[in-house]
Amino acid sequence: MxxxxxxxxxxxxxxTAWRPKLILGSLFTGAVAALLFYSWGYQIxxxxxxxxxxxxxxxxxxxxxxxxxIGISHAGTLISAILRVTSAEWRxxxxxxxxxxxxxxxxxxxxxxxxxxGRPWLFWFMIPLPNHRGLWPNFRSPLVWxxxxxxxxxxxxxxxxxxxxxxxxAILRDRHTADNPDSARARIYRFIALGWRGTAQQWHSLESxxxxxxxxxxxxxxxxxxxxxxxxxxxxxxxxxSTIFGPYFVVGAIYSGIAVLMxxxxxxxxxxxxxxxxxxxxxxxxxxxxxxxxLIWGYFTFAEHLTVxxxxxxxxxxxxxxxxxxxxxxxxWAMVLLNVAVPVLVLSFPRGRKPWLTAIVGVGVLIGMWxxxxxxxxxxxxxxxxxxxxxxxxxxxxxxxxxxxxFGCFALLYLVFxxxxxxxxxxxxxxxxxHLNQVHSATEHxxxxxx
Amino acid sequence: MAHIHVPAEVSVCYLxxxxxxxxxxxxxxxxxxxSFYIRxxxxxQAAWISYITNWLYFTSVSMGGLLLAIATWITKAKWxxxxxxxxxxxVAFLPLSFLLVLPMLSLGESYFPWIEMMAGDPVVQKKSAYxxxxxxxxxxxxxxxxxxxxxxxxVYLALRPDMGLTDQRTEAGGKSEEAWRARLTRGWMGQEKExxxxxxxxxxxxxxxxxxxxxxxxxxxxxxxxxLEPHWFSTMLGPWFFMGAFWAGIAATALWxxxxxxxxxxxHRHIGLQQRHDIGKLAFGFCVFWTYLFFSQYIVxxxxxxxxxxxxxxxxxxxxxxxxxxxxxxxxFVIPFAGLIGRKPKTKPVLLAFFTSxxxxxxxxxxxxxxxxxxxxxxDPVFTIWQPLIGxxxxxxxxxxxxxxxxxxxxxxxxxxxxxxxxxxxxxxxxFATD
Numbered sequence: 001m002x003x004x005x006x007x008x009x010x011x012x013x014x015x016t017a018w019r020p021k022l023i024l025g026s027l028f029t030g031a032v033a034a035l036l037f038y039s040w041g042y043q044i045x046x047x048x049x050x051x052x053x054x055x056x057x058x059x060x061x062x063x064x065x066x067x068x069x070i071g072i073s074h075a076g077t078l079i080s081a082i083l084r085v086t087s088a089e090w091r092x093x094x095x096x097x098x099x100x101x102x103x104x105x106x107x108x109x110x111x112x113x114x115x116x117x118g119r120p121w122l123f124w125f126m127i128p129l130p131n132h133r134g135l136w137p138n139f140r141s142p143l144v145w146x147x148x149x150x151x152x153x154x155x156x157x158x159x160x161x162x163x164x165x166x167x168x169x170a171i172l173r174d175r176h177t178a179d180n181p182d183s184a185r186a187r188i189y190r191f192i193a194l195g196w197r198g199t200a201q202q203w204h205s206l207e208s209x210x211x212x213x214x215x216x217x218x219x220x221x222x223x224x225x226x227x228x229x230x231x232x233x234x235x236x237x238x239x240x241x242s243t244i245f246g247p248y249f250v251v252g253a254i255y256s257g258i259a260v261l262m263x264x265x266x267x268x269x270x271x272x273x274x275x276x277x278x279x280x281x282x283x284x285x286x287x288x289x290x291x292x293x294x295l296i297w298g299y300f301t302f303a304e305h306l307t308v309x310x311x312x313x314x315x316x317x318x319x320x321x322x323x324x325x326x327x328x329x330x331x332x333w334a335m336v337l338l339n340v341a342v343p344v345l346v347l348s349f350p351r352g353r354k355p356w357l358t359a360i361v362g363v364g365v366l367i368g369m370w371x372x373x374x375x376x377x378x379x380x381x382x383x384x385x386x387x388x389x390x391x392x393x394x395x396x397x398x399x400x401x402x403x404x405x406x407f408g409c410f411a412l413l414y415l416v417f418x419x420x421x422x423x424x425x426x427x428x429x430x431x432x433x434x435h436l437n438q439v440h441s442a443t444e445h446x447x448x449x450x451x
Numbered sequence: 452m453a454h455i456h457v458p459a460e461v462s463v464c465y466l467x468x469x470x471x472x473x474x475x476x477x478x479x480x481x482x483x484x485x486s487f488y489i490r491x492x493x494x495x496q497a498a499w500i501s502y503i504t505n506w507l508y509f510t511s512v513s514m515g516g517l518l519l520a521i522a523t524w525i526t527k528a529k530w531x532x533x534x535x536x537x538x539x540x541x542v543a544f545l546p547l548s549f550l551l552v553l554p555m556l557s558l559g560e561s562y563f564p565w566i567e568m569m570a571g572d573p574v575v576q577k578k579s580a581y582x583x584x585x586x587x588x589x590x591x592x593x594x595x596x597x598x599x600x601x602x603x604x605x606v607y608l609a610l611r612p613d614m615g616l617t618d619q620r621t622e623a624g625g626k627s628e629e630a631w632r633a634r635l636t637r638g639w640m641g642q643e644k645e646x647x648x649x650x651x652x653x654x655x656x657x658x659x660x661x662x663x664x665x666x667x668x669x670x671x672x673x674x675x676x677x678x679l680e681p682h683w684f685s686t687m688l689g690p691w692f693f694m695g696a697f698w699a700g701i702a703a704t705a706l707w708x709x710x711x712x713x714x715x716x717x718x719h720r721h722i723g724l725q726q727r728h729d730i731g732k733l734a735f736g737f738c739v740f741w742t743y744l745f746f747s748q749y750i751v752x753x754x755x756x757x758x759x760x761x762x763x764x765x766x767x768x769x770x771x772x773x774x775x776x777x778x779x780x781x782x783x784f785v786i787p788f789a790g791l792i793g794r795k796p797k798t799k800p801v802l803l804a805f806f807t808s809x810x811x812x813x814x815x816x817x818x819x820x821x822x823x824x825x826x827x828x829x830x831d832p833v834f835t836i837w838q839p840l841i842g843x844x845x846x847x848x849x850x851x852x853x854x855x856x857x858x859x860x861x862x863x864x865x866x867x868x869x870x871x872x873x874x875x876x877x878x879x880x881x882x883f884a885t886d
Binding site: 219222226230233234235236241242243244245246247248295299300302303304306307308309310311312313 | 578581662688689757
């Protein structure tokens with residue numbers, strides 16, 4: 001394996017010594033993350049009434065955040081798996097930071113149903129075990145499907161993150177052992193590298209394992225957000241009971257996932273000096289994928305609204321009108337602007353797919369996708385089919401604190417991860433360089449330049 | 452992940468002409484037209500149901516094939532270099548498809564139940580903004596003209612550079628070929644310039660086509676399927692319809708390619724293991740995807756049990772139609788899923804041809820089951836021999852037009868644009884095998 005070793009230095013820097021910038025960052029994000037636990041603790045102490053959710057809007061920020069974070073978790077695994085399965089070569093520097101997003105976003109997303117429970121310690125009622133009265137959970141409830149799907153996905157994506165990590169952990173082990181075999185770092189990496197020696201047999205097993213997982217994880221990821229969508233569409237609520245919701249949510253999830261990936265990659269590139277890995281080409285390609293999902297998401301939103309308008313069912317039209325021209329019109333059109341107009345205008349041009357621009361578009365899309373989930377959750381609940389319970393929803397500081405804190409949590413987990421494992425898969429990039437050398441020596445065709 | 456070898460120079464080959472095939476196609480068309488006439492005398496509505504389901508099917512197949520050509524263009528795929536032209540050839544059916552839709556637009560209350568219901572049904576009255584004949588006619592004509600126009604332009608751009616490369620070599624050189632060559636080379640700027648121009652323009656219009664495809668196909672599914680049960684609506688119908696069309700296009704591409712392999716030694720060589728395996732993977736993948744879309748729609752409706760919504764499903768699963776619907780699931784999911792899952796059936800031409808034929812028959816029935824039960828009268832048989840007989844007219848026109856294209860223009864694209872090295876480097880000769 002050949003490769004430019006000096007290029008790898010920025011990757012090793014946070015892994016070999018404490019970096020003040022990262023420590024400060026961790027402390028700051030830790031403080032923001034504490035907001036989540038403080039607010040949640042306050043809610044547990046003083047009961048769920050301190051949140052703004054009330055009849056008929058039982059699902060407010062919490063479920064919005066749940067859908068939002070589970071959606072983001074589709075960044076990693078799905079994008080990385082799709083790129084692996086189609087053997088897109090430019091994936092190599094991207095996969096690791098995407099896969100890490102998945103795991104952390106899932107952990108945070110999975111927290112929200114618990115936060116949403118008035119008595120979170122009873123969460124185990126959801127687990128398919130009979131309780132002390134011999135009652136099983138209702139298997140016809142999409143909430144039970146949720147637990148199953150998200151649990152499977154969490155296990156799968158942790159494996160999917162760890163498996164390609166092994167050779168890199170071994171690289172770190174060797175590095176630390178060479179420096180000082182008795183240091184704590186050397187010992188830890190010796191343990192977590194699980195005896196990776198890089199024998200032909202090990203490589204063979206690893207590669208077939210990654211390939212199999214990449215194929216398996218795609219249907220799992222699709223099932224997760226489909227089932228999350230069924231939490232809504234299995235009800236009869238207007239504009240929830242929509243057959244398109246499964247694929248619509250999956251597309252939205254991947255879309256917001258790419259947005260987070262864009263922002264994260266940009267921050268990593270700036271913060272860690274990874275310009276040589278996360279280069280303009282990677283942003284350009286990912287920007288194109290981003291644009292494709294803008295259009296797919298735009299189409300699904302169009303199909304959803306067109307059909308509701310065509311169907312013209314009174315209670316659905318009530319919700320529809322609130323969105324298009326009523327109480328939620330302002331945020332609805334902001335969503336359209338952020339999720340369709342801006343990305344199309346910016347990303348359609350090669351100049352618009354510069355790293356900083358894609359990151360800005362990414363932030364916009366994240367806001368837009370959060371709004372989308374908010375409109376779906378609250379917009380419908382405030383106008384249910386039985387209209388004697390029409391109501392509205394105002395979040396309290398507890399809910400806002402938890403929302404802000406969840407971003408802190410995510411950033412903290414990510415920063416900690418950066419200090420444990422290389423955020424770019426070293427061995428995969430080396431492998432790519434190796435292949436590139438081979439191909440360059442074999443190139444004989446004239447090349448038509450493209451942007 | 453095998454290395455994809457695109458030869459630097461592709462030999463020019465055409466689908467050999469065949470008098471036998473022409474006669475057979477002519478017979479198909481004649482039988483189809485006569486059957487339509489007889490059926491129309493017996494029961495005009497039933498005749499039109501057959502006509503419209505077949506039109507939807509063959510238009511779906513053609514559009515789906517073109518979408519594959521354009522989607523692989525956008526993603527800069529190279530594996531299908533020898534099959535690009537097969538996809539592009541489906542464009543030849545589009546002008547016919549456009550002519551064939553015109554009589555459908557002249558159908559009035561004899562076909563669309565909502566026209567009559569508009570008078571007394573408040574639910575339907577609310578939909579009058581969408582469901583009215585002038586709007587229906589305008590949106591169908593404009594939508595199809597625009598979509599077909601973009602598709603034709605795309606294929607025109609793809610063909611043009613080939614004309615420069617086949618100029619001296621062709622031996623087929625009939626009158627019609629020369630006329631087409633003259634048409635396609637009008638304003639010729641030189642080989643290099645033409646290639647760059649085609650490449651750039653095709654890259655620009657390809658995404659436009661994809662967007663239009665989604666919107667226009669959604670509209671077709673609403674106008675010709677959803678509106679027939681005016682109380683029913685499903686947000687999924689559009690995506691389900693056009694992804695099915697894409698799948699049918701993929702299956703048809705595979706089948707045509709397997710047919711071409713038997714026709715000429717060059718096709719036999721170039722439609723190799725890599726191509727078969729990849730198109731087989733697509734056919735399998737879309738089988739899963741079709742099932743996912745179908746199931747997502749089904750379970751939401753089943754779970755909700757809203758009367759006006761589940762009526763659509765109930766009608767298709769009662770004892771009258773249930774058998775046919777079950778057959779669709781068998782042909783579109785069970786058989787292709789079980790059959791195409793391994794590597795061998797994807798790469799073995801006979802098996803690939805068999806399973807893609809199953810898919811194509813399944814999709815043909817699927818379009819029928821989507822549409823026909825909505826207009827079914829109690830006591831009438833659900834499926835008659837007239838359905839395939841009338842289908843022969845469309846089959847004949849489709850086969851004839853595609854065959855004409857493949858005999859007139861090089862059936863393997865001669866001009867193979869080399870894309871940027873970043874995508875090339877993906878294909879590494881790791882255990883690489885060709886046929």
